[in-house]
Amino acid sequence: MPETTKKHTTIKDIAKKLGISTSTVSRALSDSWEIKKETRELVLKAAAELNYHPNPMAIGLVTKRSHTIGLCVPELVHSFFPKIITGMQRTLSEAGYTILITTSDESYETERKNLLLLKQNLVDGILISTTSESHRNADLYNEILNSGTPIVFFNRVCSKIDAPKVVIDDTRMAYIAVKHLIEQGYEKIVHMAGPRDLDLTKLRLEGFLKAMKESGRTVDESSVIDTGMFIDDGAREMERLIKCGAKPDAVFAFNDPVAIGAMKAAKKLGLRIPQDTAFAGFSESKSALIVEPALTSVAQPLSQMGEVAARCIIDKINGRDASNPAIVLDARLNIRDSSAVRCQNLMPTDM
Amino acid sequence: MPETTKKHTTIKDIAKKLGISTSTVSRALSDSWEIKKETRELVLKAAAELNYHPNPMAIGLVTKRSHTIGLCVPELVHSFFPKIITGMQRTLSEAGYTILITTSDESYETERKNLLLLKQNLVDGILISTTSESHRNADLYNEILNSGTPIVFFNRVCSKIDAPKVVIDDTRMAYIAVKHLIEQGYEKIVHMAGPRDLDLTKLRLEGFLKAMKESGRTVDESSVIDTGMFIDDGAREMERLIKCGAKPDAVFAFNDPVAIGAMKAAKKLGLRIPQDTAFAGFSESKSALIVEPALTSVAQPLSQMGEVAARCIIDKINGRDASNPAIVLDARLNIRDSSAVRCQNLMPTDM
DNA sequence: TTGTAGGCGTTATCAT
């Protein structure tokens, strides 16, 4: 039965071994300018020999920095946020930060709890993609900001808050997608718009309306359909449309799951895709390529979005960049079989 | 321009306000038995009024517990691990723990780095699902265990290590899946086996072999095919099989992506499913239901697996349960159109 | 039941 809990080596151990003071060790380790090159090397060597690792809690206690970033995303199971997180992790870990991940499950109350939890854990900054009811937490966002903890919004932002935001041009990309459908010759185009209270659905709706109006089409109530966010929601609405005789020529959904659901329903009811009805989604998911036919969708630079947001929060923490820019990343419409008879069948992409 | 960085309230503030000592406050807050009921309530009230929150770093520094659990998973983008994490988060956060998530990207070297990072961050325990080369890190696992940090393996375990493991009965479930294919009347069944060096692929292979032998079939070299882990890998192998005239009647893949890839290749080459060839996967993914026909697959109780693993690591940390059990959870074969002409088309499930 | 004092591992402020 081996005795397990070895003590960790501390700067004291190093100091003792070298016969110098802990302050000197500390300075050597933190690469201070006021230190003799020799002694620093001596310390570094001793540290390596003793397998020294600084105690982040002790450091945090005195510096009041945890080197931890809090992350709050709606969910993790759709590969969308994980791809963003990949980029964040790369950037943050390079900068010596660690990530605390929380999920809000699309509930603003859970989001609230999570933010409080993160604050209590003394994170140095918060990266957040909001729920569809973020406005209800606006007070909390501001409280956190006022308490000195920077926040950076990404993907799903709260427009009311004065903080950096990393996004794509939702309106423009929606416009491009709808324009594409129009150019393909589809006449009756409907938009499955998702939950109204998400900033990003409003923006995508705007793009839809702009494209429609620009091509001289009338947009009546039946052209824009409120939906949920998931496959079933899309399927249900599509079935309803078809059964009540309002079959559209083309569907532009605010996200992929809804587009896929709608497409499945259409197929089930015997429609040919894209001849009878075309489909386009948003935020290209892996499923966009698994489904048949492959789904036209707007691809976002997800891991880049993560990197940029991470860089942004680091700058905020370090007090550089007092401005609160809205950073807009480039996105791309990937056209596939669901909306065009002949097309290159693009591989999925992070872009 | 509002001054932002307010100081946090500490037990000192509470003590001062109440004219008592910090130790009393500390005891009241930690609900010590040696405290008068009155004073505790007084302290609690004052704490609430002053909006007191304990500083986890200070606590950690003295108690040598971070109340943080390190998590190391191969990846996050396939919804498999996120579903497990959901269960973990619920259990751990209820117990006052916070999770540090790292991803190894299927690289044992990255896994190594992550484990070291977690150790340096003084996590109280580690939950890990290994890469396909985990045996290479066996020394590190043991080193960590010996240093006093408990580890619990889940899903993908390292059999050589003496630590708790949370798994399903891979062999048995593979056996059941193959048995199903046999019962459906398929003759020439091949197994797409994944990377050899994963414990779990070995176990699933065993199940395949057992079912085949039990039904008196010969299993030659061509029946078991080494593959990668992704859609493309399955597609490539299936195409190769068909083109070299070795078309199987049924394919049992060690995971869903490979099964889906194989199925897509078969469809592309004109085979009817399940008439010409049947397919079954493992670890039911959302894609299993999106693909057409829907894919027969073994469903695992993912969030439960997370909960159990979490409970397990907490017990280890608290020193209860010195044993290192291998906990086996129930799984289920969900039969769908890819392997049976008539069947209920089950909804996806965490089970 | 409460208070006093020391220490957890590190940085920061003084001296030297």
Added chain:
DNA sequence: ATGATAACGCCTACAA
């Protein structure tokens, strides 16, 4: 360039 010494916020003997 280096060393004492005092924090940081909290816990925990030990004393009262």
